Amino acid sequence: MSSIKERLSREIVAAEGYLTGLFWRNPDNYNFYSEEKLNYKSFMNTAYGFFFTLGRKLSEKGIKVFDDISVSQVVAETNTSTTYEKYGGFETIHELSSEVRDKEDNLDAYYGEVKKYNLINKLIEYFGERVITDEGKYNYKKMTKEQLHTYWNDKILQLGIDGDNKYDEHFLLEGLDEEIADWDENPTVGLPFYESKRMTKITTGWDYGHVYMYGGFGGSGKTSLTVNKVIMSCIQHKEKLLVIANEQSISEFKKALIVTAMGVGTKEYVDRQKLNEGGFSDDEKERLRKAVRWVKDLCDGDEKLITFVFMENYIMDDVKKLVKHYAARGLKRIIIDTGKPSEGDASMARWERFVEDMKEIYKLARPNGGGLNLAVWINVQLADTALKMRFLNEYALGDAKKIKNEASVLILGRFMWDDEYEGGKHELLVNQWDDFTQTYIDKPLKRDKGHQYYLLFYGKNRRGADNKTGQKVLVLKPYFGINTWYEVGFTTVYDDHNY
Numbered sequence: 001m002s003s004i005k006e007r008l009s010r011e012i013v014a015a016e017g018y019l020t021g022l023f024w025r026n027p028d029n030y031n032f033y034s035e036e037k038l039n040y041k042s043f044m045n046t047a048y049g050f051f052f053t054l055g056r057k058l059s060e061k062g063i064k065v066f067d068d069i070s071v072s073q074v075v076a077e078t079n080t081s082t083t084y085e086k087y088g089g090f091e092t093i094h095e096l097s098s099e100v101r102d103k104e105d106n107l108d109a110y111y112g113e114v115k116k117y118n119l120i121n122k123l124i125e126y127f128g129e130r131v132i133t134d135e136g137k138y139n140y141k142k143m144t145k146e147q148l149h150t151y152w153n154d155k156i157l158q159l160g161i162d163g164d165n166k167y168d169e170h171f172l173l174e175g176l177d178e179e180i181a182d183w184d185e186n187p188t189v190g191l192p193f194y195e196s197k198r199m200t201k202i203t204t205g206w207d208y209g210h211v212y213m214y215g216g217f218g219g220s221g222k223t224s225l226t227v228n229k230v231i232m233s234c235i236q237h238k239e240k241l242l243v244i245a246n247e248q249s250i251s252e253f254k255k256a257l258i259v260t261a262m263g264v265g266t267k268e269y270v271d272r273q274k275l276n277e278g279g280f281s282d283d284e285k286e287r288l289r290k291a292v293r294w295v296k297d298l299c300d301g302d303e304k305l306i307t308f309v310f311m312e313n314y315i316m317d318d319v320k321k322l323v324k325h326y327a328a329r330g331l332k333r334i335i336i337d338t339g340k341p342s343e344g345d346a347s348m349a350r351w352e353r354f355v356e357d358m359k360e361i362y363k364l365a366r367p368n369g370g371g372l373n374l375a376v377w378i379n380v381q382l383a384d385t386a387l388k389m390r391f392l393n394e395y396a397l398g399d400a401k402k403i404k405n406e407a408s409v410l411i412l413g414r415f416m417w418d419d420e421y422e423g424g425k426h427e428l429l430v431n432q433w434d435d436f437t438q439t440y441i442d443k444p445l446k447r448d449k450g451h452q453y454y455l456l457f458y459g460k461n462r463r464g465a466d467n468k469t470g471q472k473v474l475v476l477k478p479y480f481g482i483n484t485w486y487e488v489g490f491t492t493v494y495d496d497h498n499y
Contacts (some may be wrong), residue, residue, distance in 0.1 A: 004132065005044065005121070005125060007132070008044055008117055008120065009044040009045050009123065012045070012113065012114065012117040013045055013048075015050055015109075015113040015114055016044065016045050016048040016049075016110075016114055017096055018096075018099075018100050018103055018106070018110050019048075019052075019107070019110040019111060019237060019276065020043075020048045020052045020055070020093075020096065020098035020116055021093070021096035021097045021103075022100050022104060022107050022110070023052060023055050024051070024055050024066050024093055025097045025101065025104075026101060027055065027059045027064055027065075027066065029107065030055065030056055030059040030060075031059075033111070033161075035056065035267075036233055036498065038052070038114075039407065040053045041452075042115070042118055043114070044117060044121065047087040049086075049093075050080075050083055050087060051087065051092075051096075053227065054071070054074065054078075054080070054209075057070065057074050057078060057311065058070060058074050061066070061074065066093075067383075068090045071090055071093075071128070078456060084104045085302070086183070107308045112145060112433070115145055116144065116145035116148065117493075118230075119148055120132065120140060120148065121461070123148070125154070127152065138151065149152070150328060152326040154158075154324075154325065155323050157321055157324050161233070162334070169309050170250040170305055170307075170309075171307060171308065172231075172250070172254065172257065172305075172306035172307070172308045173235075173295065173299060173302070173303040173304070173305055174303040175303075176254060176257075176295070176296075177289065177292055178250060179254050180258070180280075180285070180288045180289070180292070181256065182251070183251070183275050183276070183287070185278060187276055195228060195232075195264060195484065195485060195486070196229060196474075196476075196485070197487065198222075198487050198490070199456070199474060199487070202464055202465075202474070203409050203458075203463045203464055204463050204464065206230065206333075206375050207463070208332060208367065208373050208374060208375045209367035209371070210365060210408035210409065210462070211358075211361060211362055211365050211376045211378065211406055211407045211409075212376065212377070212378070212405040212407065212408065212409045212411070213378050213380060213403070213404070213410050213411065214377065214380070214411045214412075214413070215381070215392075215396060215397060215410070215411070215413070216379070216381070216382060216412070216414070217381070217382050217387065218381055219383075220380045220413065220415065220454075221415070221454075221478060222337070222338070222413075223252075223337055223379065224256055224478075224480065224483050224485075225485055226335060227256040227257060227477075227483065228255065228260050228264070228483055228485050229485070230335060230377050231306065231335070232264065232440060234305070234306065234333060235295065235299045235305065235306070236298055237298065238305065239305075239333055240305060240330055240331045241304070241305065241306045241307070241331065241333045241334075241335065242307050242309065242322075242323070242326045242331040242333070242334050242335070243307070243308045243335045243337065244309050244311060244319060244322060244335065244336075244337070245310050245311070245322075245337050246308070246310070246311045246314040246337075246338065246340075247337065247338055248337065249310060253308060255272070256483060257295065258275075258291050258292065258295075259272055259275070259482060259483045260482075260483040260484070261291040261294050261295045262287065262288075262291045262482055263482030263483050263484040264482075264484060265294040265295070266287070266290050266291050266294050267343070268287045268290065268291070269287070269408055269481065269482055270284045270287050270288060271478070272481055282337070295439055307326065307331060308319060310496065312344050314340060315342045315343060316342045316356075316357040316361075317335070317342075317427040319360075319361075320360060320364060323364050323372070323374070327364075327372045332372070332373065332374050332375065333374070333375075333376075333377075334374055334375070334376045335377045335378070335379075336376065336377070336378040338378075338379045338381060339354075339357075339361075339379060339380045339385060340354065340380070340381070341353040341354040341357060341360070341400075342357055349399075350400075351398070351399035351400040354403055355400060355402045355403055358403040358406040358407075359406055361376060361406065362406035379402070381398065382397060382398075382412065382414075383396060383397060383398030383399075383400075385398060386398065386499070388498065389496060389498055390426070390493060390496050391419070391457070391467075391493050391494065391495040391496055391497075391498070392412035392413075392414060392455075393412070393459040393468075393495075393499070394410065394459050394460070395430055396473045404459065407460060408460075408461075408462040409458070409461050409462065409463060410458070410459040410460035410466075411456055411459075412456070412457040412458075412459055413454060413455065414454070414455055414459070415452045415454055415455070416428070416445070416452060416453045416454070416455060416475075418447075420445075421444065421445055421447040422444035422445060422446050422447070423444070426487065426498060427444050428445065428475075428491045428492075429443060429492075430442065430445055430475050430490070430491045431489040431490045431491070433489075434487060440489070445475070445488070451477065451478075451479070452459060452478075453475055453477055453488065454475070454476040454477070454478050454485070455473050455476075455491070455493065456473065456474040456475075456476060457473055457493070458473075458474075460473050467493075472490035472491060472492055473490065473491050473492065473493050475487070475488040475489055475490065475491050475492060478490060
């Protein structure tokens with residue numbers, strides 16, 4: 001260890017010497033750097049630590065010019081003449097003060113270098129010689145103090161991830177061809193599950209520093225819409241994305257992705273049920289492979305663009321560790337599917353736990369106050385009691401309605417009711433493009449056989465208007481077989497206060 005400290009002392013000797021010389025040349029510097037910030041222990045070379053501390057003693061006595069006489073007086077008063085002479089006395093520090101006369105603009109840089117080596121010295125106590133061993137892109141000499149702090153703090157966070165919870169990390173765009181073969185040969189059961197200029201206009205897009213909360217009823221296509229609207233956008237714009245899932249597997253997400261790629265890209269079709277049943281025909285295999293090629297072309301072949309992590313147990317402390325871990329690696333867009341209260345916490349009611357968990361998500365997302373400036377999209381399930389609500393707002397979240405407070409945007413979705421179609425008691429007029437008049441007109445929707453329209457309510461919108469301040473309800477027409485969600489137009493659903 002002594003050899004390591006000697007090595008570091010040699011590397012920092014110039015910065016420590018120049019910093020000390022600048023303080024002696026201009027004693028006013030001591031007024032801007034308190035003893036807590038800079039003191040004897042801050043120096044690895046004891047000679048400069050001594051002269052720097054002696055200079056502070058002179059400054060505290062109100063001495064503005066450090067000459068031989070005033071320095072000798074303070075040396076006598078502090079009984080440090082032996083050490084003073086050992087380090088060359090006034091001649092040494094006077095020469096150093098003269099040497100730095102053209103280096104005053106570099107004071108902050110020398111200070112930063114000294115503090116950086118303070119940090120390196122402390123890091124070595126915990127991590128050993130690894131701290132000063134170059135590895136890959138890691139080079140402690142070229143890194144700033146802040147970069148070193150982030151790098152080693154991330155190492156500690158990684159240790160926290162290796163706990164009792166289990167994580168399966170995958171890359172959504174990797175192994176798609178192999179996955180098709182697996183779906184073909186190993187059938188699975190179940191998968192009841194897309195695009196939007198108007199949706200973007202309403203919130204001005206999915207921005208950093210905000211939590212976007214999307215609530216829907218069970219089995220209504222929350223994940224499908226998220227794949228279409230959010231994941232496809234990240235692929236198109238080459239934006240790195242982290243998906244944290246706790247219900248649907250990586251295979252199910254890949255199926256939704258391929259189905260969407262056929263719907264919006266290749267414009268071809270394979271029955272979604274066939275992805276579960278397997279036994280693809282040659283034509284179906286070629287259509288699926290063509291969809292894979294379309295996705296790879298769209299993302300320029302970057303198969304690691306989207307990281308997928310499945311959480312066996314959804315616990316907020318573990319979610320926070322994961323988000324910090326991947327944010328340090330540049331993944332600043334996060335999807336959580338599905339948000340719910342932490343498991344295994346019996347200290348409070350589930351809805352209270354959910355509210356507290358969402359506060360933690362907001363703290364991570366926010367651009368200030370220690371936040372990571374993330375763009376977070378989180379899917380949540382609406383309460384069964386809200387199935388009777390015609391107008392959706394935060395009350396559709398049930399007892400957990402206060403989670404709305406942590407969201408910048410709250411989107412709530414439901415299928416149109418039978419009586420809201422043309423001729424129904426609560427017929428909705430939807431502003432749609434009319435080919436005959438070549439303009440937008442309000443007209444009702446006819447019930448198409450085998451299709452249902454979907455309504456998106458905006459219960460809260462810090463990035464624009466919500467349904468209480470003039471934003472109309474957005475109408476979508478989903479085709480689940482190819483996971484496309486076409487925008488139809490806007491409508492007005494009157495608040496019946498049935499909540």
